[in-house]
Amino acid sequence: MVLSQTFRAMIQSRMKVGMRNYEQDYPDTDVILFEPDRGDEEMFFQNVFRYADRTRLAEHAYQRTRRDLLMHSAPLGRILARHGLELRLDVLRDSRRTFVDSVRERRRRQQPVTGRLHKALDRLETALAARA
DSSP states (O other): OHHHHEEEEEEHHHHHHHHHHHHHHHSSOOOOOOOOTTTHHHHHHHOOOHHHHHHHHHHHHHHHHHHHHHHTHHHHHHHHHHOOOOOOOOHHHTOOOOOOHHHHHHHTTTSSSHHHHHHHHHHHHHHHHHHH
């Protein structure tokens, strides 16, 4: 547990320095930083060296990230729109969605044959939604 806390402190320190450098080196860019809530005991008091804890932690982080993205969707949406991107609110609102399911879906979409079909269907769905 002590080793985990030490790694987290080192990573946090390096991240802060890196973020300051981004602000100085790229003053006219949008930088969005996602960080877990410091009071989230599930995130910070698990043994990341145990497989069962890592699996549970990944699911927890995935669900919290989806929740936070949805909660801040309006300001994030404006920033992302400047770069031709958008949040999938339907995905963020889907309470049945899990991390494992999302990984499987991503793999399926990257298959040589079915991946192209899924991407084409995604583009069609987006175009139809834009017309509605």
